[in-house]
Every structure is written in structure tokens, then in C-alpha cells.
Amino acid sequence: MIKIYHNPRCGKSREGLAIVEESGLEFKVIKYLENRLSLAELTEIIELLGIEPIDLVRQNEPFWKENYKDKRISKAHIMKLMLSNPKLMERPIVVNRDKAVIGRPPENIKTIL
Template structure:
């Protein structure tokens, strides 16, 4: 049975690169969507948020974004207003967001992606910072 995985990816983000590496370490070549170049349409983004069981605020990224200057910390802002901000400034969308047959998740930390993969890891994997996530047998390091 084919495995279809989508990762909304930012190649400048270490967490996103680590999640992509873990997907590939399971022998899966995902559909990689560089969401800063090709942001999801608003209805799709809203659907992904709903399927992930989170709120638009949960998907907002603060660091390295116009979050503060746009006043997005204001708790009275509606979900619609937050979606508007993410559409206008895709850098506000946190990453990586992964879609698989097992659901949708914001994979922070990157090893959360292991719960999204229908295939086991094929070997050892360490994050870019050297932290071991998967051992030589393909087992998650706890």
C-alpha cells in the first residue's frame, strides 16, 4: 500500500529539516511543500488546523515573525483574524505540519513525526544538534 505523506516545510528551520529526515529514514519520500513559497489556501489551512485538533493560535509562530508588531498576542483576536494574519504573512505558520494517513500534527519537537509514520525507522537517526532520536535497530530512543 503506498504511503502518502505531506510535510509543510521550511528548509531554513532545523526542526523542519529533522522531521523531514525522520520521514526519509522510514524509507518514505514525502510531498514537500515549502509553505513560504506556496502557502496553503485559507480553507485548507483551516482544515489542517481542525484535523490536527489545535487552534489557529496554537499554530502561530512568534519567533522571527511579525507576531508582536501585528499585536497577535491580543487574546481577544478571533480565529478568523489569526487566519487572516497567517494568510498575509505565511512566516507566522509554525512548522513542520505533517499530514499522513494517521492524521495531521504540528511536529514540534521533530520526533513527534514518528507517531505519524506508518513505516518503521530503517536505522539510526540523530538530530542536527547531535541528539539521538532513533537507535541502530530503528527503535525510538527514550
């Protein structure tokens, strides 16, 4: 089943959700701000995306810029920061079996549907 990690307040995330809905495929919406991810879930997402943890961070978020910009931070610490501050995660993220994409731009989602 397709999973979309979604923030309803984000326009890009809403656009991504519309693409998934239009696909006609079965999917599950995960509101990751309300239902925080576990370390195992975040690790799996990062592995499926084929990226480093820092690549999933919204580096223009004020919390990040004020506290971590231009600092060397371990991968483990970055992941802990995303788990405790899920607004730091890029969105939406769509997972379809063994593939995942960040929906920025939202059209990226079509590549795994």
C-alpha cells in the same frame, strides 16, 4: 500520501524532513512559504491537528510580537494573518491521511508515520 509543510531555512523543519525521509514512506514536500496555502488547506490542517488557530502561530516571531501580542483576535483573523504571513506558522507540519502533527519536537512526527 504523507505531506510535510516545510521551511528549508528552519533547522527543526530540516530535522522533521529527515525523519520522514528515513521512514521510507512516500511523501510530498510542500514549501509553504513559496506555495502559500489556501484557506481550505489551512482549515483542514488545523482540524487534523485538533487545535485552535492561535496554537499554530509562532508567537515569538517579531511580526506577531510587534503587532498582535496580548491582543484579542478572532480565529478568522488569525487564519488570514497566517495565510498572508506564512512565517507565522509553526513548522514543520506533517499530515498522514487523517492525522497531523507539528514537528516540535521533530520526534512528534514518528507518532503518525
